[in-house]
Amino acid sequence: MRTVDSRREFLRGLAVGSMVLPAGTMLGQEAIHLGSRVVEAPNVYRSGPAVIENGKVVQPRHEIRVLSDTEVLVVGGGCAGVIAALAAARAGQRVTLVERYGCFGGLWTAGLVLIVLATHVKTQAGLTKCVRGIGDELLQRLLAIKGGIINQGPGMRNPTSDPEATKYVMAEMLREAGVEILLHSWAVNAIMQSNDVKGVVFESKSSSYAITSRIVVDATGDGDVYAAAGAEHVRHIHRIGLVHRLGNVDRIDNSTAAAGAGTRKPGAVTPHPSVRWVNMQGPQGDCLDVKTLTQTELDGRRAVWQQVKALQQRPGHEQVFLLDTASQLGIRASRTLKGLVVPTYEEAMKGKRYRDSVGVGGGGDFLGERACDIPYGALVPVKVDNLLAAGRCIAGDNLMMNYLRLIGPCLVSGQAAGAAAALAVQRRRRPRDLEVVQLQALLKKQGVHFG
Amino acid sequence: MPFRTRLGASVLLGLVLWFFPEVWRLAAPALSPFVAICSRVARHSLAADLVLAMPMLVTAILYRRFWCRHLCPVGLLSESCGKLRGPLAPASGTAARAGSSWPPARFFALTTLGGAVAGYPLLLWMDPLALFGGFFSVARIARADLSALSAVGLPLVMLISIVFPGKWCARLCPLGGAQDLLALTARPRDSGRPRLRLGSISHPRRALLAAGAGTIFAAVAARPWASRRREIRPPGAVDEAAFKGGCIRCGSCVRACPTGIIQPAVEQRDVTGFLAPRLRFSGPDYCLQDCNLCGRVCPTGVIRLLPLAEKNRHVIGIVSINLSECYLTLERECGICVARCPRAAIVDTFVRETYQTTVKVVREKCNGCGACVGICPPGVIRIEAAERA
Secondary structure, eight states: OOOOSOHHHHHHHHHHHHHHHHHSEEOOOEEEEETTEEEEEOOOEEOOOOEEETTEEEOOOOOOOEEEEEEEEEEOOBHHHHHHHHHHHHTTOOEEEEOSSSSSBTTTTTTOOOBOOSOEEEETTEEEEOOOHHHHHHHHHHHTSTTSEESOSTTOOSOEEOHHHHHHHHHHHHHHTTOEEEOSOEEEEEEEETTEEEEEEEEOTTOOEEEEEEEEEEOSSSOHHHHHTTOOEEEOOEEEEOOEEEEOGGGOOTTTSOSSTTOSOSSEEOSSTTOEEEOOOOOEEOTTOHHHHHHHHHHHHHHHHHHHHHHHTSTTOTTOEEEEEOSSOEEOOSEEEOBSSOOOHHHHHTTOOOTTEEEEEOOBTTTBSOOEEEEGGGGSBSSOBSEEEOGGGSOOOTTTHHHHTSHHHHHHHHHHHHHHHHHHHHHTOOGGGOOHHHHHHHHHHTTOOOO | OOHHHHHHHHHHHHHHHHHOHHHHHHHHHHHOHHHHHHHHHHTTOOOTTHHHHHHHHHHHHHSTTHHHHHTOHHHHHHHHHHHTTSSOOGGGSTTSSTTTSOOHHHHHHHHHHHHHHTTOOTTGGGSHHHHHHHHHGGGGOOSSSGGGGGGTHHHHHHHHHHHSTTHIIIIIOHHHHHHHHHHHHHOOTTOOSOOOOGGGOSOHHHHHHHHHHHHHHHHHHHTTTSOSSOOOOOTTBOOHHHHHHHOOOOOHHHHHOTTOOEEEOOSSOOGGGTTOEEEOOOTTOOOOTTOOHHHHHOSSSSBOOOOHHHHHHSOOEEEEEOGGGOTTTTTOSOOHHHHHOTTSOEEEEEETTTTEEEEEEOTTTOOOOOTTTTTOTTOOEEEEEOOOO
């Protein structure tokens, strides 16, 4: 029992305690019906209901349960997050990966953006593979699966994968590497101690929980964690799409189609001859606005149905059907970090080599056939510490953002963030104080190509 | 004038023009009355900066070939080349025999002036300052084709001078001819005292003939032979005919342009527009929003010196996008032109009926700077010359 200095402090302590305790409690043992039996259920943590105070809805102050403590916490299980988790785990760190949906791959799989762009550059000597390391290992493993990937292998680039195969391979690789996985958890807040990120709060069916961590990798795509942590960033309005896939495309009978018109198959190739995937350049919108997201989702799906209906009415296309629409809306850009380094288009066009390069991405449509250096500084926030960005939301100017958001560069920045996080834990340093040479050595060991 | 002093003057002129290109705008008309008069006559505008030409004009009248004797860098080079084949005969030195007969130089000068009256000063590019400047633009010429011709003037003069020592300055250089004519108006051959007597040109009929021939040729060449095709000229360019006529092809805008998009025109069959600067957009290069250097260095004023805000409003060309080949139409990832445009003149446009986004040009905002041209992955954006009055 703690000695109390004064009556006033004792009373203050009572007041605080009474505020905290009732709001967040274990509700104790609950009965749960399992078929015809009633069994004891595990504890369900509840933070207590929100209340109305002076006409405003207020969530009472409450303690958040810490689910686990880890060395590297990767938020977001898209391609960048998965590769980041793998890179950190393989470097020997304890890693937790949290994903808001039930599968890995993010926009690549749930978003049905199936083409892996910007992986190679074409030179006079032929194709040079830029995206190597764990990203390439993933593509190679997809190649080993029947119907896993197409246009992958020597002499080919920009492969298209099967979303289910990709989800499966990603999960397998994560489990092999011993990454602790948490699905169905939505990151809602950063845990801060002065300028340092100490972990992330998630919302889930098990109510809110926190994971504390030495280093956090923000691979949310939207930069949700760094925004919550107060890191400076840039907002973007970009086109939102809803990708869909068509089935029975191999049954299109072009002999009955009108001559000249309509002989081009809709959409783009997938590993399955009967399936095509169709990209969408939808309306521009603020991807951080839930009403915009809702409207775009509803309108997009209706538009897809109308397009498919129109397609089915074309002669020879009667058998084509809508296989699926993406379960995740196609967000192209929402936030980009204000990083220590902000790669610009002009620099890229001049073929700038960054001293702190963490690898190169392949050629991009508007950048031509030049391998693009991704600087480590693009992953590191200007002010906030113990936090690294990976994937779409890293730093880049208005133009480079359109390159860095492609899967190829995301695989590179993901691996860099994971390796850097591991190194920061090992060396007990802030990410901004890492020796770039050591990071580059680790990445080289992990197979990353530096051009 | 001692050789060393002349060398110093030439080197100084070269250095100043190279490192302070904006001096060129004032230096060329101030030093060459030939350029100043013919270029402005061709544009039918007697701009205030003609005043600049006055000191040299008066000097040329009072002191025959002052420029040639003391300042001309091309003359110095020509003379030095001539000396390669041994010491010059006294009679063949610079301008030594000038005035004793009617050398082609005077025809060139008068023909050019005559042409200028019809809008096209035929041989203005032969001005030594233009030749001198043009030579240095070779470093900025992007393509190995006829555009390199804009730099061959000076080497050609040197070659002529090696083969026929002293002939360039005395008999061919139109600025020399112009100076002779100016000197003659004031000082007939046999009189020692300078005084202005306009009627004293030795062969008035020849003079008239030369000028007339120039006018007629220019009228013939500049009108029907002129290509119908309009080129995209540097920002602030005067109208097409005046531009082609008034430009002396000195290459200073080619040198000045920080993005290297100003290049001499060679692909057209237009005689009058040959080697005149036009814009070529390639790669990421475009006409920058914070730059009006070409206007600041142009010695003839055919690229007007516009304040930045006005220059950015000046429509260089009209942009057109072939939407059927646009990546967005093909549902490919792009929209780069929208992100690139420094004037926010290209916007994403969502079409609800087709549920597709396409790009659209906002005409009021676009000045045709070309930022979107080289960056477009399928290359479907073009800039076409603007119709200007």
